[in-house]
Amino acid sequence: MKSKILISALLLSYVCSAQADPLSAWNDSASKQAIEQWVQNATNQDRSTFIPPDKRYVVFDNDGTLWPEAPLTFQLRFAVDEIKRLAPEHPEWKNDPVVSAVLKDDFRTVAQSGEKGLMQLLELTHSNITTDEFAQRVSNWVDSHQDQRFGCRYDQMGYQPMRQLLDYLRDNGFKTWIISGGGIDFMRVLAQKMYGIPPEQVVGSFSLSEFSLTDNGTQLRKTMKGAFNDDAAAKPVAIHLFMGQRPVAAFGNSDGDLAMLQYTAANPDFRTFGLLVHHTDAEREYAYDSHPPASGKLIEGLKMAQEKGWTVVDMKQDWKTVFDPALCK
Amino acid sequence: MKSKILISALLLSYVCSAQADPLSAWNDSASKQAIEQWVQNATNQDRSTFIPPDKRYVVFDNDGTLWPEAPLTFQLRFAVDEIKRLAPEHPEWKNDPVVSAVLKDDFRTVAQSGEKGLMQLLELTHSNITTDEFAQRVSNWVDSHQDQRFGCRYDQMGYQPMRQLLDYLRDNGFKTWIISGGGIDFMRVLAQKMYGIPPEQVVGSFSLSEFSLTDNGTQLRKTMKGAFNDDAAAKPVAIHLFMGQRPVAAFGNSDGDLAMLQYTAANPDFRTFGLLVHHTDAEREYAYDSHPPASGKLIEGLKMAQEKGWTVVDMKQDWKTVFDPALCK
Structure with missing residues (x-):
């Protein structure tokens, strides 16, 4: 009886280790x-x-x-979605060429704005809030968005x-x-x-x-x-x-x-x-x-x-x- | 026999745990x-x-x-000792009031130079060398110096x-x-x-x-x-x-x-x-x-x-x- 258990255990361990690549x-x-x-x-x-x-x-x-x-980094997608979410509270943003390009999904204009435009988007979405609030916003964004092509959550x-x-x-x-x-x-x-x-x-x-x-x-x-x-x-x-x-x-x-x-x-x-x-x-x-x-x-x-x-x-x-x-x- | 060993082991473990605060x-x-x-x-x-x-x-x-x-942080003592070690290679340092105060152990003048003087000492001893070379210098300093009051190595x-x-x-x-x-x-x-x-x-x-x-x-x-x-x-x-x-x-x-x-x-x-x-x-x-x-x-x-x-x-x-x-x- 004992040896049967031993052999089963050995076999099982062999099978498991062979499977677990x-x-x-x-x-x-x-x-x-x-x-x-x-x-x-x-x-x-x-x-x-x-x-x-x-x-x-x-x-x-x-x-x-x-x-x-x-086609865009996840973080840039977050920035774009945040700009859209926050835009109603900031009517003054409409006059800004980079922000209004984002609101129209005109990423060519955004790309043409170069590093200066990118830093501006980061400033609007990644600064002047507490670190706790920022983490919460990223979390909320992940919970409520999917990649369009694959239909999956980013995480x-x-x-x-x-x-x-x-x-x-x-x-x-x-x-x-x-x-x-x-x-x-x-x-x-x-x-x-x-x-x-x-x-x-x-x-x-x-x-x-x-x-x-x-x-x-x-x-x-x-x-x-x-x-x-x-x-x-x-x-x-x-x-x-x-x-x-x-x-x-x-x-x-x-x-x-x-x-x-x-x-x-x-x-x-x-x-x-x-x-x-x-x-x-x-x-x-x-x-x-x-x-x-x-x-x-x-x-x-x-x-x-x-x-x-x-x-x-x-x-x-x-x-x-x-x-x-x-x-x- | 077995129980004797067990009791000894228990006693030993008790003694050890009592000692090991x-x-x-x-x-x-x-x-x-x-x-x-x-x-x-x-x-x-x-x-x-x-x-x-x-x-x-x-x-x-x-x-x-x-x-x-x-009376001084270890790092400042390191900076002072490094200035002294390196001074012979830098005759131009003699004309600098902060450095020449360091060379004369005149720490009152060093202290009066404030943050500007401190940054200057750090710049001379903590920059413009590779990170590997810096680590080696700290190591050499520790190996070759002692605290004067206690007579011990800093580490x-x-x-x-x-x-x-x-x-x-x-x-x-x-x-x-x-x-x-x-x-x-x-x-x-x-x-x-x-x-x-x-x-x-x-x-x-x-x-x-x-x-x-x-x-x-x-x-x-x-x-x-x-x-x-x-x-x-x-x-x-x-x-x-x-x-x-x-x-x-x-x-x-x-x-x-x-x-x-x-x-x-x-x-x-x-x-x-x-x-x-x-x-x-x-x-x-x-x-x-x-x-x-x-x-x-x-x-x-x-x-x-x-x-x-x-x-x-x-x-x-x-x-x-x-x-x-x-x-x-």
Whole structure:
């Protein structure tokens, strides 16, 4: 009787371990093999490539790497929807060319307004409110909006293969960080639930808030002061400031991620890993590199990946699914 | 035979647990009891005061709270010693009134130069070098200097009761953070070894570094750009930026920590804890509040602690030891 139970237990454990591929949303292609090989090398104490657990810091871009950035980033969609929601309270906005373009869904004019126009939209929707109120607005927006093409809530549109990769790395003792051009306060509302990443490991573009006492406590008010745009050469700067150590792996999807990948690759102590997600799947998501819809240009990166031996993920070939079918069909 | 072993094991475990007071460097006074009571309330799932593990974030000031700040902060001593070390390479410094005051140990003139003079010393010693080189310089300085009064290395001068408190809180599931006016890059060299706090949980005053590619890799160069002085009302701003959530306990020693303590006390979700270290021990360390040697004024704080029910540690009465006798006799 005892031995029967033992054999059943052994069989069950064999069946379970055979089924439980932590990267099941990845096809068995070179990209998946490269990831698994590097993790095995990094976590095997008998190999010269071993990385001690307290050095296992890995960094991920967000827009286009963990969730879509086409045709507009989620954060820009939030800003647009907020402008529309708030417009009735601000009749004076009608006289503003950028805001009135937003209200007419005229994104060509918005794009032509350049960084100045973008900063103006951010100022109207991301400042002069408390940090608590801002988090609540992002939350309300996520609860009440869907992506038009896919018909899914935005917080259900994390790429399933990348979410599995985050879990897989954490299960192997890595600390997963987001280093993104997206707004730090915006992403932190979503990152714990979508990616299992706590607020302090989510780094993005930021401005400084202002502290004051109130009648019944304290408040932090968002401002545009000390604005830091966490993109391109600023990403290693942010990594040093927030994380305080050099990563051993970096994951991105655009030329704006190259400084972060180069900084990681130049880690003098360990064999590192670099990966770029190449958007090649117009049917299941979007296809772009040199002609991106709004952001996410990937030209230098494809050349550099060859030189440096970085893994380039071909979304169409390498991913079994893009979104988790249980969340977003 | 078996039962004898069992009894021995039980006795041993009883003896060990009786001996192992995690706060053994604290006298059994009201301060210690208040700490223990709050931790018991916060970690007992059956009480309404329970704080879930993923919300157990606690913040500590550093200068005067975890290590001495009198008569000069350690970081200012580092700056002074660096100026002296580097002066022979910079004959032009002799013409500068602040630098030449430093070279003559004329700290009255340095103090009279105010914030402008201080920023100048920081610029000469904390910028225009790579982050790696800076960390190496801090390390070399610690290895080659001692506190003159106590004859100890600076990295052996963490307050033993506070180091025990950090361990005790971590053993109870709290994440310990430093939120200090000290320089972020300076403290991170020492915090892991002295306090068991990893770099990403050490927050301080900072400036932005500059990223560039080099012949054999990449570098981050320290600059004075984007200088953020992490003191007073800036502390809650830094907590929001780096930690992204409100603490449940805050530990400081001066009026510069009050905004951080108020922000923590106004946490709407949990019963919080606030503590101020009062420097009352001229014999074993220093005694000051309204007439501090250089920094660390504590006037408002003593009043506010009464109103708010914060614990005020009387160093002389509450601490059995100040420094760990094994490190600094």
